[in-house]
Amino acid sequence: MVTTYNQVEVSPVDALWTLIQGQSKAVRVALTKRLLEQEKAALAAKAVDAKKFTQKINALENDSEGFLKLGGFMADSSVSADELLEEALTDKYGI
Secondary structure, three states, rough: OOOOOOOOOOOOOHHHHHHHHHHHHHHHHHHHHHHHHHHHHHHHOOOOOOHHHHHHHHHHOHHHHHHHHHHHOOOOOOOHHHHHHHHHHHHHOOO
């Protein structure tokens, strides 16, 4: 298979796409499956992180002292919300 391009420079994406198109159907299917598995794993990791964050917020909402610390985040922008959550939960619950 010969591919020609009208432009002088070929982007890495175009070069890779040309290589992929030149492979057998079995190889293309295997590549597609691997890409889907990687994307699924990345989405699952994000879901776990979101669940942990929600659990931290819920724990703080049930603790008036921790909730007040969380509210203090608005007044002190030098501290990230995640750092504040970690500090409050570690102090109170050892999480």
